Amino acid sequence: MAETALGASSSYVTVADWIVSWADPQLLKIDYAAKHVALTAKNWWQVALVGGIAIGAFLSMKLSGARRAAISPIWKRALGTASPMKRYALAFNAGFLMLLGARIADGCTSGHGLSGLAQLSVGSTVAVAAMFAGGILAANLLLRRI
Amino acid sequence: MSVLSAVVTGIAMGIVFGFALEKSRVFEPGVIVGQMQLSNFIMLKVFLTAVATGAVVLAALNGFGYVKLQPKAELIAADIVGGLLLGTGITLAGACPGTTLAQIGAGYRDALFTLIGGLFGALAYSYAQPLLVPVLGASAPKTIFTDYAGIPYWMGALALAAVLVIVLVILERLRPYRGELGRDFDGSLNSEERSTISVQSARWPA
Numbered sequence: 001m002a003e004t005a006l007g008a009s010s011s012y013v014t015v016a017d018w019i020v021s022w023a024d025p026q027l028l029k030i031d032y033a034a035k036h037v038a039l040t041a042k043n044w045w046q047v048a049l050v051g052g053i054a055i056g057a058f059l060s061m062k063l064s065g066a067r068r069a070a071i072s073p074i075w076k077r078a079l080g081t082a083s084p085m086k087r088y089a090l091a092f093n094a095g096f097l098m099l100l101g102a103r104i105a106d107g108c109t110s111g112h113g114l115s116g117l118a119q120l121s122v123g124s125t126v127a128v129a130a131m132f133a134g135g136i137l138a139a140n141l142l143l144r145r146i
Numbered sequence: 147m148s149v150l151s152a153v154v155t156g157i158a159m160g161i162v163f164g165f166a167l168e169k170s171r172v173f174e175p176g177v178i179v180g181q182m183q184l185s186n187f188i189m190l191k192v193f194l195t196a197v198a199t200g201a202v203v204l205a206a207l208n209g210f211g212y213v214k215l216q217p218k219a220e221l222i223a224a225d226i227v228g229g230l231l232l233g234t235g236i237t238l239a240g241a242c243p244g245t246t247l248a249q250i251g252a253g254y255r256d257a258l259f260t261l262i263g264g265l266f267g268a269l270a271y272s273y274a275q276p277l278l279v280p281v282l283g284a285s286a287p288k289t290i291f292t293d294y295a296g297i298p299y300w301m302g303a304l305a306l307a308a309v310l311v312i313v314l315v316i317l318e319r320l321r322p323y324r325g326e327l328g329r330d331f332d333g334s335l336n337s338e339e340r341s342t343i344s345v346q347s348a349r350w351p352a
Contacts, residue, residue: 052160095263098235105228118200130229139182
């Protein structure tokens with residue numbers, strides 16, 4: 001696996017563009033989309049990796065006998081409402097921002113954070129600093145204290 | 147490597163990663179949001195531990211010539227704009243792109259909406275990418291800090307790991323992890339739970 005470093009966010013591009021390319025084949029005229037959908041080891045290794053994360057977390061949870069509510073109790077305090085619909089709407093928008101940002105920065109917590117910092121990358125250090133700055137600002141300005 | 151063997155390897159590595167995320171509690175929204183509100187330091191500790199471990203492993207593998215480094219291009223504007231959006235999304239999702247999948251595996255239903263929103267975000271970027279690249283830059287040198295210092299990568303990586311170990315020891319002294327797990331090990335520490343935990347942690351000598 002020496003040709004690629006650890007990452008998670010580009011698998012979202014591979015899956016989203018692959019699905020939408022069935023409805024809109026024009027999408028694959030964009031090099032970026034075509035490159036991510038291509039049937040290469042690197043692209044689909046990462047999709048398999050994030051799928052494996054869900055399996056691993058599921059097994060770990062089952063083996064420990066722990067159980068989780070459908071929504072973490074912190075959200076009621078952070079949002080000031082127990083409405084699941086409000087939480088789902090926020091989660092959708094948060095996911096959108098998260099992946100839009102990760103693709104603009106060309107990496108997420110795994111790619112820039114873990115792989116990038118460990119490699120002493122200058123760009124990744126800037127990206128991680130911006131990520132924590134954005135996260136801390138949002139947590140203190142947009143959410144209530146949990 | 148064939149696509150099939152890459153997929154099999156990916157699933158196996160993902161399962162290990164998923165176990166680690168679940169056991170370390172960093173997939174919990176309470177841990178992520180708590181970190182961003184600076185009331186819970188479990189995420190930072192797990193993150194820095196993983197960076198330090200990665201740096202030591204890469205220092206050995208790269209130093210002995212087994213792997214080449216794959217740093218990303220230094221596109222400062224894209225890193226800042228993207229990083230700010232990504233961080234905001236992480237806080238409001240209570241997850242990052244990788245741990246969203248761990249939340250789904252662990253049974254959090256809102257994570258399904260984070261995942262779908264993430265797919266739409268990735269799709270939106272794909273359509274916008276030809277317009278954004280001229281603004282944010284297409285290529286840049288893949289600089290690493292040791293290039294500036296004129297020392298080999300392995301030396302810088304080991305130095306980083308050493309510094310991180312010291313930072314981690316200090317962080318753990320200041321904020322012992324047991325006080326930040328929460329009654330249900332989900333990082334949820336409201337005032338009632340917090341008082342319970344301070345009674346419990348009194349039984350563990352520091």
